[in-house]
Amino acid sequence: MKVAKFGGSSLANATQIKKVGEIIKSDPERKFIVVSAPGKRHQTDTKMTDLLIQMGNSYLNGLQYETNLKLIMDRFTEIIEELNLSNELLIEFETMIKTVLNAEQSNADKLDAIKAIGEDSSAKIVSAYLQSMEIDAHYINPLDAGIIVSDEPGNAQILPGSLAKIYTLHEKDGVLVIPGFFGYTEQGKLTTFSRGGSDITGSIIAAGVKAELYENFTDVNSVYSVNPNIVNDPKEITILTYKEMRELSYAGFSVFHDEALIPVIKEKIPICIKNTNNPDAKGTFIVSEREVKEDECVSGIASDTGFCSLYVSKYLMNREIGFGRKLLGILEAEGISFEHAPSGIDDMSVIIRERNISPSKEAIVINRIKEELHPDMVSLHRGIAIIMVVGEGLVNTIGVAHKAIAALTEARVNIEMINQGSSEVSMMFGIQSTDMDRAIKSIYNAYFVKK
Amino acid sequence: MKVAKFGGSSLANATQIKKVGEIIKSDPERKFIVVSAPGKRHQTDTKMTDLLIQMGNSYLNGLQYETNLKLIMDRFTEIIEELNLSNELLIEFETMIKTVLNAEQSNADKLDAIKAIGEDSSAKIVSAYLQSMEIDAHYINPLDAGIIVSDEPGNAQILPGSLAKIYTLHEKDGVLVIPGFFGYTEQGKLTTFSRGGSDITGSIIAAGVKAELYENFTDVNSVYSVNPNIVNDPKEITILTYKEMRELSYAGFSVFHDEALIPVIKEKIPICIKNTNNPDAKGTFIVSEREVKEDECVSGIASDTGFCSLYVSKYLMNREIGFGRKLLGILEAEGISFEHAPSGIDDMSVIIRERNISPSKEAIVINRIKEELHPDMVSLHRGIAIIMVVGEGLVNTIGVAHKAIAALTEARVNIEMINQGSSEVSMMFGIQSTDMDRAIKSIYNAYFVKK
Structure with missing residues (x-):
């Protein structure tokens, strides 16, 4: 028994929904279907959820909301007409919208109820369309x-x-069709998950029904081993572990909402990322454990810019019990979350996302460090990029770090930071952002291009 | 004006003291002389300070102490006779010892006063010997x-x-001859520094008189670039910065008492490590800043065994603000000082000296981590060796990490941990202790042996 979750691009219009229908029909194991709201039909399109939020905000601010409402109804009309479904659905949707707008409730609750209409309507459309294909489908709230x-x-x-x-x-x-993105409180009030929350619903349903497989349909054939905007036609990843996925998604891979995976991870349910537009492609499996071939110890290379490094140096720092804790305590007190804090003997570097430390916050933090910790030196250095080389085979493979570092040296990239061994499935490198594309290409070639 | 400090091996017997006399005579800039107590004359000998401590403990415990007293006086007698100095010194020393033993004071104060006799007598002997060489020398308390x-x-x-x-x-x-190792409280009570404290005296005197150079006379020609017990006839280091010295001494280089250097570092006074037995050798200079030649970016390779790694893994750890601080807080609360705490995305490793975490403490810590932090996994792995590759040229030298890692790979050493970039003058590698000698030899060859 499988749970199949379809993202917004799979439900953007009638053509896409027909593909979804075929996919469901082709495999009787696909019993539980979770759907997002209609996504973008083209690059400059607006997602249904954004149309709904705009309408809701207009309404709550006493502005005219009818233009938004018309845009919303037009999209539903287009989909329903092209799928040859009953107009009664349209009437139902419009009634639902108006009921929500007029309901007596707090603004936050009303906005949640408005946002949820995208997924809810999607589920009703898919259910009706599957029925029109003579599939025994049911919308489930x-x-x-x-x-x-x-x-x-x-x-x-x-x-x-x-x-x-x-x-x-x-x-x-x-076949049960369930809208993603929202649930109900114990008092029966509709409440949404955080944005992208259809993945959460999919994951919860998969964990709840103890699915054999959780299929996540998107618009890519697979997860790629490196950012396709940097490396042309990169290798597709056929299998990853949860941990590998998580490390990759940390530094730029955005297939998943991280929290969403917790329920399936707990139940060790395999996930498969598949392409609605090319369902025959094998996709990428994400599993609890996998076999590692010796010559394929690296699965993927992720990268992200926008980091900075806070450097603190003090003679005999390592004799001062609690120095590191006090330093991190200052950051915590200032509300700055940090990424890593590698330390030397008398030095410590703290890697922080630049967006988490504004120049004014920087001044405050540096001042506090000077006054409270009396360092010999403290400085903050921006413009750092992080490269993560990820693979279950990294641990205990002799020479794996060597390959990446040789590649960086060959590309004449200065390595600002190496952090290897703290994670069993990744190595982290810090470099100048300006060197990033060159660095990534060179590392990719080292691991993935046969010579 | 120079401060010259002579260690125990330079004062072990009359032959050594004669060398010290020649060294002082040869350079009129050597005005301030700091001396240790007589050290070992041969491998199995007992240091004067240890003889004094044994005598003091025997006395304090009501045991017979006369055998120890005789051993002490025999050593002084041998030195004074061979140097043809007056027997009055011997009478003075014996009187001093008896006065101290009979004084009305706490055990701790008495032991301090007994320990200090080694250095104090050394200074008096050297001063008298210099006078016999017609040098205008004075013992200074x-x-x-x-x-x-x-x-x-x-x-x-x-x-x-x-x-x-x-x-x-x-x-x-x-020429002023000052005993090392002790000072006096504001109330005029003799109090000793921690063991090895003659270096502290030397450093304080050098800083106080604002010496041009602080000479530290030992029994080696220089600081070596790697442990001579692992690599035969290693390269001598001619110049190091304070920071380099500190990083090297962290992992096995034991030329200096770290705290001792604080006064000279603050005053930026250059230090020179020289050999009493070969004063013409240039020695190793330790300075505040130095020029770095491009092909000599590494100064030395230090190594030490006896580390362990505490590994903690938890899905979404890096979203949990304060996780790292809480983990380190548990260690601090249990009185365990740690060395480094590199973190991955959902993993953190804490490197601890094995002697700082007994098996029973390990069980307590692992339990607290499980109960307070709910990790997915926590484990402790012993038998780790640390290699520090140290050099002012490390920062901004492309390919320097590559050389070390290539050497480790060539030697078929699995790299458990790499920590580079947190310190500007060092890279740290964690490996299995059993691989250490092989690893060190290979890294040494990579940086120091011309091919």
């Missing part, structure tokens, strides 16, 4: 599915106990 | 020299204000 969440509008958390309720979905016949 | 310290027996700290007093030593004529 998240309340009926058992998705019980905390009362945190826009950031709901699944409550313990939900999974057992969700498991009872097995008792229902046919 | 630390009280008269202005070495005023805190009242912490066995761990005295120099008090602010001492340096100004010490500067007035310039007003005295001739």
Whole structure:
């Protein structure tokens, strides 16, 4: 039994929804379907969820919202007409929107209810379309599915106990189509997850029904081993572990909403990233454990810019018990989360995302460090890029670090930082942002291009 | 004007003291002389300070101490007779010992006073011997020299204000011979520094008199670029910066007492390590800043065994603000000082000296981590060796890390950890202790052996 989740691009228009129909029809194991709201039809298009948010904000601010409403209804009309579905759905959607707008509730709750209309309508459309294909499909509301969440509008958390309720979905016949992105509080109030939360619904349903496979349909054939904007036609990844996925997504790979994976990871359910536009492509499997071939110890190379390094040096620092903790404590007190804090003997570097430390915050932090820790030197250096070389085979493979470092040296890249060994599945390099593309190409060639 | 400090091996017997006399005579700039107690004359000999401590403990425990006293006086007798000095010195030393033993004071203070006799007698012997060479030499007691310290027996700290007093030593004529290792409290009570504290005295005197050079006479021609027990006839280091010295001494190089250097570092006084047995050898200069030649970016390779790695892994660790601080806080609360704490995305490794975490402490710490931080995994791995590659030229030299890593790969050494970039003058590698000698030889060859 599989759970298949379709993202926004898979539901952007009738053509896409027809593909979704074929995909569901082609495999009777696809019993639980989770859908996003209609996404962009083309580069400059607006997502349904954004149209809904604009309408909601206009309404709440007493501005005219009818233009937005018309745009929304036009998109639904286009989809429903092209799919030859009943106009009654349109009437249902418009009634639903107006009911929500007029309901007596807090602004936060109303906005949540408005946002959820995209996914909810998607599920109803897909369900109706599957029925028109003579599939025994049923729309299931998240309340009926058992998705019980905390009362945190826009950031709901699944409550313990939900999974057992969700498991009872097995008792229902046919294909069940469930809208992503929202659940209901114990008091029965609709509440949404954080943005991108359809992945959360998919993951919860997969964990709840104990699926054999959680299929995540997107618009790419697979996860690539490196950013295709830097390296042309990179190798597709066929299998990854959860840990590898997580390390890759940290530094630029954005296939998944990280938190979303927690339920499937706990249940060790394999995930498959597949392409709605090319369902025959094998996709990328993400699993709990995998076999590692000796010559394929690296799975992928991720990279991200926008880091800075806070450098603190003090003679005999390492004799001063608690120095590192005090330094990190200052950052925490100033609300600055840090990424890594490698230390030398009398030196410590703290890697921080530049967006997390404004120039004014920088001045405050440097002042506090000077006054509270009396260092010999403290400085902050911006414009750093991070490269993550990720692979389950990294640990215990002799020479794997050598390959990356030789590649960086060959590309004449100065290595500002190497952090290897703290993670079992990755090595991290810090370089100047301006060197990044050159560095990535060289490392990619070293691991992936046969010579 | 130079301060010359002579270590125990330079004062072990009359032959050595004669060399010291020649060294002082050969350079009129050597005005301030700091001496240790007589050291070992041969491998199995006992240092004078240890004889004194044994005697003191016997006395304090009501045991017979006369055998020790005889051994002590025999050594002094041998030295004084061979140097043809007056027997009055012997009478003075024996009287001093008896006075100290019989004095009304706490055990800690008495032990300090007993320990200090080694250095004090050394200074008197050297002063008398220099006079016999017709040098205008004077013994100066630390009280008269202005070495005023805190009242912490066995761990005295120099008090602010001492340096100004010490500067007035310039007003005295001739060569001044000052015993190392102890000072006096503001109440006039003799108190010793921590063991090896003659280096502290030398450094304080050098800083106080604002010496042009602080000469530290030992029994080696220079600091070597690598442990001579691992690599035969290694390259001698001619110049090092304070920072390089510190990083090297962290991992096995034991030329200096780290704290001892603080006063000279603050005053930016150059240090020269020289050999009493071969004073014509240039020695190793240790300076504040130095020029770096492009092909000599590495100064030395230090190594040390006896480390372990505490590994903690938790999905989404890096989203959890304060996780690292909490982990280090547990170690601090358990009194465990750590060396480094490199972190990955969802992983953190803490490098700890094995002697600092007993198996029972390990169990407590792992339990607390499990209960307080709920990690996915926590484990401790012993038997790790650390290699430090040290050099002022490391920063901004492309390919320098490559050389070390290529050497480790060539030697088939698995690299457990790389920490580069947190220090500007060192790279740190973690490997299995069993691989250490092989690893060191290979890295040494890569940087120091012309091919």
